[in-house]
Amino acid sequence: MRPIHLAVGKFNIDIIVKLNAFPLVDSKVNTDVMEIMPGGSATNYSVAVNRLGHSAKLLAKIGKSPLVSALLTPLAEEGVGLDFLIECEKKPNMALILLRDDGSISIVRRTDPSLLPSLEDVKKYSGMFDVIHYASISHDIIYKDPSAKIVSYDPGPYASEYEGEEVDILYVNEKEYESLKTKANAKIVVIKKGKEGAELIGSEECKVEALKVNVVDTTGAGDVFDAAFNVSYINTGSIEDSLRFASIAAGLKVTKLGGVSSPKLEEVVKMLKDVNINVKCR
Template sequence: MTETNAANATKCLGVVAVVGSLNMDLVVRVPRLPAAGETLAGHAFAQVAGGKGGNQAVAAARLGARVAMIGCVGADGNGALLRAGLEAEGIDCGALATCDAVPTGVALIAVDEAGRNSIIIVAGGNGELTDADIARHESLLSEASVLVCQLETPPSTVHAAIDAGRRLGKTVILNPAPAMGPLPGAWLPLVDYLIPNEVEAAALTGMPIGSPAQAADAAQALRSQGARNVLITLGASGVLAALESGTTHFEAPRVTAVDTTAAGDTFIGAFAAQLAGGVAVDDAVRFAQRAAALSVTRPGAQPSIPTLAELDSAR
């Protein structure tokens, strides 16, 4: 555990279990995102820890929660580095498997001068996480108060995880990313908080999302399909929250973005940490927005995620 996170442990909000992906991110900075068939010269390269599951686990840990990670990496150098990185954050990796048959997942990321990104993912070990792994680690899920999942592991595994979370009475957060279309009908009633961005929400609903008002319509459509609460993250336009208590548009903090990679993951990890500690939803959203806003002012995925101390000092 790092010195900073050791200090954060005294402020622990609760227990979060993350079921999801771990990737090694290969990041190149480019003047603009390339068009189809175009070759561009990049001007910087970095290799950093990432993957939506790993990013969200790190965010929750740095922002106060005790975290356990359920995932799978390859038996290679990248896998060893990712495991060591999570352990350095104080994350329980007892349920992080190693698969000899495939490499660790990777993400190829281009980031332009406006901080926008384009990402290609190769699943690797993430694709080897199974329903049986979820069943084997159900005792770990039972110890958490909040469960977080994404869509970078096999669909049957995600369904097994959110089904277990519902059966065990946990608060279930699903980040439907990457979303290629509507989710299976049986999934949404298992979800307490569905958190897509505007692109993912459009894919889930087939509805255009160019404004908070359109996001509100899409969120209500997803609630009508069974999701208890829907938070659509809109980048610089804030967060549209369609909750059981009503619909609210949360304005985003104003910052100059350097790199938006992992901003959504930071939001979700921060939100999960707050919920695990019993914080009211509106306050949890505002806290998560502040964390995400600070993350976009720094490059990289996990390196950009703030700690509680950094968030406090940025007030």
């Protein structure tokens, strides 16, 4: 039986537009990229987990909209469990992702705080999952289920509010780490550094280099890294192997458009054979 993950967070409608410069007043610009996709960190994580060989269910609140219903269909086709979604009489969360030619992004969001699952919502499903991952949500929703093998947290924009709740793995970027390193209460802290790779602090300290690729879109790369590390760590228990696996998965993701465009397991396995990703631990 495949290990099962619960991804707790948001479901977004992502609108991705390639735009290198804003049009002037009363002018127009053309673009060759304008896509609508399911998104949100927990959503991206769920798809990645399924593509990498485990199973995932998504715990999120969704606003009522025909567009939301349409975007749930491809998630179901990916195998993401949607039976824990909570429908609300609210406008859905949306993100306008402005994509540049170099793959970098800027994001304009409409986020309704009431469209977040609660601590009580999470506790309902205690004892059902091998991994619980909290993605871009407030720290006060975290429940450290004692039956889970891994409880991980990627606070994203909520990093400055983190008060040191105990988790097994804490995922942050460099800026987030600087704001909370005195409060990081986790067995493993992973600091994601984009094209510079990642650093891990735990019983040992490790650094992994990034996969060298032509970047198309960085949306969701961090979520894919989180998913890949958790999947590999459950499978192998090896920090070095998991860092290498996660670095390759995140690198492959940025070659494709959209946060849910994560690589499949066979793509990562092939790249592991073809490319030497250096990991140094001490």
